[in-house]
Amino acid sequence: MEIEVKSKDENEIVFIIRDAEVPFINAIRRIAMMEVPKIAIEDVNIVQNDSAMFNEVLAHRLGLTPLISNLDAIDGMEMADECDCEDYCPKCSVSFTLNKTGPGVIYSKDLVSTDSTIKPVYDTIPLLKLKENQNVELEAVAKIGLGKEHAKWMPTTVCAYKQYPKITFNEDSEVNYDLADVCPRNILKSDKRSKVLKVQNIENCSMCKACVRADENNYIDISFEPENFIFKIETDGSIPPEEVLSKACDVLNEKTDKFITFSKN
Numbered sequence: 158m159e160i161e162v163k164s165k166d167e168n169e170i171v172f173i174i175r176d177a178e179v180p181f182i183n184a185i186r187r188i189a190m191m192e193v194p195k196i197a198i199e200d201v202n203i204v205q206n207d208s209a210m211f212n213e214v215l216a217h218r219l220g221l222t223p224l225i226s227n228l229d230a231i232d233g234m235e236m237a238d239e240c241d242c243e244d245y246c247p248k249c250s251v252s253f254t255l256n257k258t259g260p261g262v263i264y265s266k267d268l269v270s271t272d273s274t275i276k277p278v279y280d281t282i283p284l285l286k287l288k289e290n291q292n293v294e295l296e297a298v299a300k301i302g303l304g305k306e307h308a309k310w311m312p313t314t315v316c317a318y319k320q321y322p323k324i325t326f327n328e329d330s331e332v333n334y335d336l337a338d339v340c341p342r343n344i345l346k347s348d349k350r351s352k353v354l355k356v357q358n359i360e361n362c363s364m365c366k367a368c369v370r371a372d373e374n375n376y377i378d379i380s381f382e383p384e385n386f387i388f389k390i391e392t393d394g395s396i397p398p399e400e401v402l403s404k405a406c407d408v409l410n411e412k413t414d415k416f417i418t419f420s421k422n
């Protein structure tokens with residue numbers, strides 16, 4: 158198996174995996190989405206809410222506000238259900254307070270955290286709007302959880318793969334230059350001088366087969382390479398994508414370790 162990084166930035170990584178199998182790649186994908194721990198607001202105690210927004214909706218918005226959850230930030234914290242406290246404690250949670258008076262829009266930056274490392278990823282997420290003299294006062298408790306329990310604990314916004322596209326031309330048929338205009342992603346380029354259709358940026362091909370449908374004399378064929386994959390992980394900013402990937406592999410490792418221990422006994 159070989160891995161090659163195609164592009165990488167703060168919140169997104171795209172890489173190509175060669176010589177792998179679907180069940181393995183899919184296991185990594187599912188664990189990255191569902192079983193990588195992340196911190197998110199779980200309990201909200203609303204003291205006062207004069208805004209037009211219902212308490213439930215406000216609590217839901219707070220839950221979905223991404224909080225910084227990288228390894229350094231949540232190092233040493235316990236999963237809420239594994240902690241030995243009754244409800245929550247500093248070992249398994251971080252508290253936030255919000256106390257603002259209108260008029261104005263209340264943003265994620267107005268949430269005051271008790272932990273300097275765990276705070277909203279973005280400052281400018283609008284939470285609610287207050288009119289003159291309206292007041293909001295609440296306390297929120299963030300806990301560590303898993304994406305399989307609730308989407309707010311999913312670190313990834315996109316976590317998907319596709320098999321590597323393969324475009325082949327039938328040399329016996331006549332070149333159909335019109336196909337270049339049919340492709341919605343401009344993968345094909347007609348080159349009348351050298352009498353071919355050129356393929357450019359093949360990784361961008363979504364295998365929609367619009368070209369195959371428009372092609373009456375079977376000049377083009379679209380398929381995929383079954384053992385090569387293009388994998389994309391995009392996160393909400395709470396955890397860097399490569400950290401999501403490495404944590405997903407750790408989780409998979411722990412699972413397989415259990416099989417190893419089991420088979421040795």
Ligand SMILES: [Zn+2]
Nearest residue numbers: 240242246249
């Ligand atoms: Zn606790």
